[in-house]
Amino acid sequence: VNRIQEITDRHGLKIIYDAAHTFGVQYQGTSLLNFGDISTLSFHATKLFHTIEGGALVANDEAVAHRIMYMRNFGHKGTEDFFGLGINGKNTEMNAAMGLCVLPYVPDLINKRRVICDRYRELLRDSGLVIPAPGEDTKYNYSYFPVLFNSEDQLLGTIKRLNENEIFPRRYFYPSLNHLPYVEYVPMPVAEDVARRVICLPLNPELPVEDVSKISEIICSGLR
Template sequence: MIPVTKPFLPPMEEYTKLLEGVWKRQWLTNMGPLASDLEIRLKEYLNINHLIFVTNGTIALQMAIKALDLTGEIITTPFSFVATTSTIVWEGCTPVFVDIDKDSLCIDPTKIEEAITDKTQAILATHVYGNPCDVDAIDKIAKKYNLKVIYDGAHAFGVKINGKSVFEFGDITTCSLHATKLFHTVEGGFATTNDPELLKKMASIRNFGISGPESFDNLGINGKNSEFHAAMGLVNLRHIDYILERRKDLATYYDKKLINVKAVKPKWNNSATENYPYYVILLESEELLLKIKKGLDDNEIFTRRYFYPSLANTLPYLKTVDLQVTDSIAKRALCLPFYVDLTEEEIDLIARLILRYQNN
């Protein structure tokens, strides 16, 4: 059996070593020393000034919307994980879907202006599969219409745009550190901003809005993460170079082996570095995708239609909208098995089977 993903696990002794300190201190959560250390190390690694470690990427998005005081319409992408949209609704705002660019698969900035109304307050765009949005075009529109910008950078750990971290763009960028992500803390996430006041506000929101022993300054939530999760992050960060190297090698190997498959890959932003969070192919047709997926399933090789279906016409709590590019892409995008422990021999087998089912 070959799963579509497997979490990276560091040598167990490295993790348990950090837990010895947790047992000694008996400090398990509430911004403990390991959680603070992880924030410092992530800032160093990502070369950014402000970051807060939270429970997961979904809470990070909710906190971003709350911290920016958004209450109206938020322009967003229908080609993302459901949390990008559900958090907007959860926070009492209205998502307005704009179609994606057929090459980058990120929101199409040329279609944003026509969706702006007098209720629009922000743009929430996903760096899809880690591939950065056109941040300059989005920034220009945001400035022109006085809109806030949140980036869902759940997949974008480690990516740089023209040498600058992807987490430095927009008002706030969020990230998921879920076990399936290339860098993870089991469950976890973070939010980044260039604005120290906004960071302060998010730190308060993360801790129920508590400002002192007997005072509150914001409507808050429990967004704190634990020492156990932080320890996993600290240990995994020691292995990040190996993780990125290995994923790059595997992606390059897949590229070679799949050269004759009737599929293309999303077009990467040429100002940005790649971080290889997923190995995704866009097949020529949905029919071909279904044929290949079934063939691989029969051989216990598991793939994932990610993201499918389009968020614009599938959520029971929203009116449906048909957006042609997203609909077409969502029907043809397939994530192949991709994780550090995958072997070249397994890729040989996957590629052989894909070619066999494509040609049958």
């Protein structure tokens, strides 16, 4: 994030981060949401902290934050004035209630996920897979456990074996965004290569350790 900030400062740009999965993540002692100009959070039911549906925008400029606030409420500025165009982007009381119910459990959920990730890391240590690890200056929330295979064929073979055992990992970051049909294609060889070779392994706070061992064994058996 510091290098990205250097680039934007040099060229007078703004940064909008897709921070959908980063609730609770800290970098260099501060929330990851403090970097950039705007960060977008998802509160979908699959996220670490959720409100069933919904999300949030975090802005580091008060004027921008107020503009977003008006835009989510039809563009209203008070009862009889309008700031500009807007939508009905407010969460319901039910969503808020769910968030309040989940929030106290977030530290425990992170800890349970950490235990599972540590077990995956231990069992897959000699698999030959690339397993990203948070840096020492990062406090991770263990939302996902991605692994990078040596080739797409190796990845597809592993997915097939896991599916045969009723285990369904996700090609979460596939395809790379430059391949989406509604954007003009621009070659991005590094992103395309990684997107073809990465999957996220099953991970939830209640995943039994026995299942982690089974998943890891199926993966390793096909890589020997």
